Every structure is written in structure tokens, then in C-alpha cells.
Amino acid sequence: MSTPTATEVKLDRFPHLYIKLDTPKGRGVFSNTPVPPGTILDICPVLLLSPAETVHHIAHTTMNHYTYNWPLRTTKNTPSSNAKTQAVVLGLGSMFNHSRSHQNVVWERDLERQVIVYRTSRWVEEGEELCISYGDRLTFEDAEERADGVQSDEDEVLDKIDLGAFS
Numbered sequence: 565m566s567t568p569t570a571t572e573v574k575l576d577r578f579p580h581l582y583i584k585l586d587t588p589k590g591r592g593v594f595s596n597t598p599v600p601p602g603t604i605l606d607i608c609p610v611l612l613l614s615p616a617e618t619v620h621h622i623a624h625t626t627m628n629h630y631t632y633n634w635p636l637r638t639t640k641n642t643p644s645s646n647a648k649t650q651a652v653v654l655g656l657g658s659m660f661n662h663s664r665s666h667q668n669v670v671w672e673r674d675l676e677r678q679v680i681v682y683r684t685s686r687w688v689e690e691g692e693e694l695c696i697s698y699g700d701r702l703t704f705e706d707a708e709e710r711a712d713g714v715q716s717d718e719d720e721v722l723d724k725i726d727l728g729a730f731s
């Protein structure tokens with residue numbers, strides 16, 4: 565493809581990624597080669613849910629652990645105040661696990677094109693898991709803290725992966 569037009573989205577995926585099925589966090593994304601900082605790992609389209617769909621349906625399903633916050637917009641480019649809905653991230657984006665202290669992936673929403681771009685934030689070693697941060701309020705016990713013997717701060721509030729840090 566030459567330069568993408570306004571209605572085209574160029575896709576990029578780092579070719580040396582694999583899914584490991586049996587990590588303490590469930591499935592996870594790994595690289596079988598070192599990855600330099602700033603490398604695009606994947607560009608994932610999202611499926612936007614309406615707030616009503618989220619509350620009445622998705623919140624009662626496993627899918628609830630996979631959706632990301634997504635700002636609602638009033639005009640083409642402007643988010644409307646703090647109103648949010650949820651988005652299902654298609655592709656690898658839904659497979660990145662959380663790490664509080666070893667995160668090596670940052671991500672950014674492209675509201676206009678309805679994609680999320682995932683990039684490495686530092687050098688990643690061969691065989692290292694690629695992790696994002698879900699924020700502070702988790703709905704599960706953090707396997708890293710369990711392994712470190714640290715008591716996790718369980719929060720009753722059903723949290724979502726928080727995009728705020730990278731948007």
C-alpha cells in the first residue's frame with residue numbers, strides 16, 4: 565500500500581511474537597527475539613460497545629475482563645467530557661497481561677481510526693513476556709505479587725483496563 569488515505573489503516577505486527585498458553589497469568593504474549601524500544605508490536609482494531617450493551621450484557625460475561633475503556637465522542641475528534649464506553653480489542657491486544665513492575669509495552673488509542681497501537685517501552689529480551697499496565701485496581705489476584713509473597717490489594721470495584729496513562 566502507498567500512503568494510506570483517510571479511510572485506510574496501515575497495519576503492522578512484529579513478526580516474532582508467540583502466545584504461551586500456560587503462564588501463571590493464563591495465556592500471554594512473548595517474543596522469541598530481542599525487541600528494541602519503540603517497536604510497534606501490533607495495531608489492533610477495536611469493536612465499540614454502547615454503554616447500555618456494556619452494562620446489561622458484557623458486564624455479566626467473561627468478555628468483561630477483556631474490554632478497554634474508550635471515550636465517547638460528540639464530534640469527529642473531540643471526546644465528550646469524561647464519558648466512556650467499552651471497546652473489545654481484536655487481535656493480540658486482548659492477550660497482553662498486566663505487570664506492575666515489569667511492564668514493557670505501552671499503548672495508544674487512535675480514536676479516529678478505532679485502533680490501538682501497541683509499542684515496546686524498552687528493550688525486551690528474547691523469551692520475555694510482553695506486558696502492559698492495567699492500572700491500580702485489579703479484579704484478580706496479581707500472579708507476580710502472589711509469586712513475590714506480597715498481599716494484593718483486592719478491590720471490590722469492577723475495574724477496567726485503564727487507558728489513561730498512555731492517552
Ligand SMILES: C[S@@+](CC[C@H](N)C(=O)[O-])C[C@H]1O[C@@H](n2cnc3c(N)ncnc32)[C@H](O)[C@@H]1O
Binds near residue numbers: 659662
Ligand atoms: C485481557 S486478559 C489477558 C489474557 C488472558 N491471560 C487469557 O489467557 O486470555 C485479562 C486476564 O488475564 C489475567 N491476568 C492478566 N494479568 C495478570 C496478572 N498480573 N496476574 C494474574 N492474572 C493476570 C486475568 O485473569 C485477567 O482477567
